[in-house]
Amino acid sequence: MxxxxxxxxxxxxxxxxxxxxxxxxxxxxxxxxxxxxxxxxxxxxxxxxxxxxxxxxxxxxxxxxxxxxxQDVFTAPEEGGRAINAPTWLSRDGRTLTTLARDQVVQWDVPSHRRIRSVRWPGLSENVVDVSEDGRLVAYQGPGGAGLVVGVLADRSRHRLPTGPATGTDAAFGPDGRTLLVRRPVPGGDERATLTRWDLHRQRVSFHYEQGTGDGALPAQSRDGRYLAWCTDSGGQPRILDTAAGHLVNTPVPEATGRALCRGDELTFTADSRAVATATSTGVVTWDIRTGRERPRLPLAGALRVEFAGDYAVTWAVGSLTLWRPGLPAPADDSPREPLLTVPVDSSSVGDLRLDPAGVLRYRAQGRTDSVHTLSLHGLTDGAWRNRQAHSAAFDLRGRPVPVRKPATVHGEETVTVDPAGRTALTSEGTLVDIATGRRPEGLAGVQGEDYLTEAAFSPDGRYLAAADVQGRVTLWDARPWRRLAALRTGGSNRHAPALGFSADGSLVAADDPDGSVHVWETGAPALPPATLPVGDAPVLALGFTQGGEELHLATPHLADRALPLAPDRAARTVCARTRTxxxxxxxxxxxxxxxxxxxxxx
Known part of the structure; x- marks a missing residue:
């Protein structure tokens, strides 16, 4: 029993x-x-x-x-019932979302999903004009259209600007929130408009221009407040106004560049305020105000939006967001410039693009209800960036950077790797050769049935071999009976030899992908889908594991060493730190x- x-x-x-x-x-x-x-x-x-x-x-x-x-998606809770297509604004640092529905202004801290303040403002939903990029101020048309009013959301104070009747007037805060640009049509002026910039602290006009254009989007404003840029309706040429000098910039914009700039939906300025740019169907066009020359284009088919922050640019095209570093030298082989990172997105319409100094990208997905998405930039904007591009790197068995050793040539034969004992090398044709004698070891078949090998790596104990061929195929082999265990990748780029690496115990094998990610397989179950680790700054130059396999270290052209958690307990701590629960x-x-x-x- x-x-x-x-x-x-x-x-x-x-x-x-x-x-x-x-x-x-x-x-x-x-x-x-x-x-x-x-x-x-x-x-x-x-x-x-x-x-x-x-x-x-x-x-x-x-x-x-x-x-x-x-990393995160935040959709602000709807207070007082559902409000379809209610306007929202995302602050310059991407940390504050301002929503307006039924005359209720609510501001949210995006990282924590915490409500900052809620302000009842009668008539605001119907008359709102803009919210400042720091989220402090709101501009709206006064009662009966009598001028513009600027309000402070924190204390609900407000003051009226004597702009005259607000009918037909549009306005936008300056990038620093200290000024308000107002455009008013000139009666009988044949699409002409005045441009007036108000100093909000002194409540007085700091600049006035009589020859603005009344149609199209409001002029773009440079970060330093000096320049305004807009496109004319005749010939589609840009106009750039130097508010410090009080007149249009004298440097002519080449006709082809001007047409390209005005094909985009809206103009914007680079972070240094020295150039004006736009996203077009063939990429990002940028014209330098001081040199009078077009800067190298960012080649992105179907580009719809671009935002600049520091040394970086973020672009949106349907289906993806991309991160660029426009100041990098052009590729030596005249190949097209490549983004540092591409992230798929399924939003059909994207509003604000914001780079947070904390190393994340946020964007506002527009729809019936807007939401803010947060994306990791995987250390690409950290201070460890090096402008001089590296072309090779190596790690030791503890994941520490070491000098690169060139592949050995054994008795005139080109090799791709050497076994851990240092006795046998694998040639690019997949055969094994004894380093001391140059002979083929008896009974060892090597890699068979693959194309010309470009890269290979043994596990530290010599049991496994990972090999990549010219077609981008990556295979895993049992190096004792020389038997293929799995095709880890069936094909890829023939321009890129992937970096390969094994953990110290041989239980994990990693290979990078031309798209800027790294795949990690368990050698005990190589037929299962791998872990996918986005890293950017492709191509990966080298992969290395710490002694216990806790972390994967990787080197890329502009970042010498980044680490990613691999041990499940470390990965779990990373997830908990991000999700909090x-x-x-x-x-x-x-x-x-x-x-x-x-x-x-x-x-």
Whole structure:
């Protein structure tokens, strides 16, 4: 009797474990479908799946979650009922979202999702004109259209600007929030308008111009407040006004450049205020005001929006956001410039693009209800950036940078790697050669059935070999009987030899992709989908693992060493630090109907 009870208890435990594993695998498969629309839940779900069952599939999902570009999506709660297409504004640093619905102004701290203030302002929804980029001020038409009023959201104070009747008037705050640019049509002026800039602190006019254009978007304003730029309707040529000098810039814009600038939806200025730019169907066009020359174009088909911040530019085209460093030298081989990072987005309309100094990109996705998406920039804007591009790098078995060693040439044969013992080399044709004698070792087949090899790496214990050929195919081999275990990648770029690397115990193998990401497989289950780690600044020059496989180190042309968490416990801490909490019990039951609930973050 006791034996039957014990056997039944064991069988019950096995069944529960298999049930949990099935639910964990199912949850891990769903993570990718949530990553763009709800990245926080996606990361929490990956972590929960690993807590339920520690499997190759759940570990891959957790590693991907720890490194994913998508960090957060914030949609402001609707106070007082649903308000479709209500206007929203995102502050210059991307940290404050201002919403306006039914005369209620609500400001939110985007990183924490915390409400900052809520202000009732009668008549504002109908008459609002603009909110300053720092979120402090609101401009609106006064009662009965009598002039413009500027209000302070923090204390609700307000003052009227004597701008005259507001009918037909539009206005926008300056980038620093200290000025307000007002455009008023000239009666009978044949699309002509006046441009007036108000000093809000002194409440007086600081600049006035009589020859503005009344149609189209308001003139773009440079960050330093000196320049205004707009396009004329005749010939589509840009006009750039120097408000310090009081007249148009004398340097002529080349006709072709001018037409290209005015083909875009709106003009903007670079962060240094020295150039005006726009996004066009063929890329980003930038004209330098001081030199009178066009700067190198950023080649992006279908570009719809561009924003500059410091040394960087962010562009949006349908389907993706891209990060650029426009000041980088042109490629030596005359190939097109490449972005540092490309992130897929599924938003059909994108408003504000904001680079946060904390190293994240935020954008406002426009729709029936706007939302703010936060993306990691993977250290690409950190201070470790080097302007001089590197072309090679190497790491030792502890993941530390070391000098690069050139591939050995053995008795006239070109090799791609050498085994850990230093006795045998693998040639680009996939054959093995004894380094001392130059002979083919007997009984060792090498890599067979692959094209010309461009890169290869042995695991530190010599058991595994990863090899890449000229077609971009990457394969994993058991280097003892020389048997192919898996095709990790069936094809790719023939211009790029991927960086390859193994963890110290050979349990993990990594290879970079031409798109600027790194894939990590478990050698015990190489046929399963890998963890995907976006890194940017492609191509990856070298990959290295710390001694225990806790971190993956990588070198790219402009960043010498970045680290990504690989050990599940480290990846879990990274996810918890970002999401702050794990799945709640209600969410848990949705994804894990049978598995016992457990806390995934915190004690």
């Amino acid at each position: 006791h034996r039957r009870v014990h056997a039944a208890w064991q069988q019950s435990g096995v069944s529960a474990r298999r049930r949990d594993e099935a639910e964990a695998r199912g949850a891990a498969e769903l993570v990718d479908t949530l990553r763009q629309s709800d990245p926080r839940t996606a990361a929490q779900l990956a972590l929960a799946a690993w807590r339920v069952a520690d499997l190759p599939e759940t570990r891959a999902a957790l590693r991907t979650a720890a490194a994913q570009s998508e 794990g799945l709640g019990q209600t969410q848990w039951r949705r994804w894990f109907p049978s598995a016992d609930y457990r806390r995934t973050c915190g004690p």
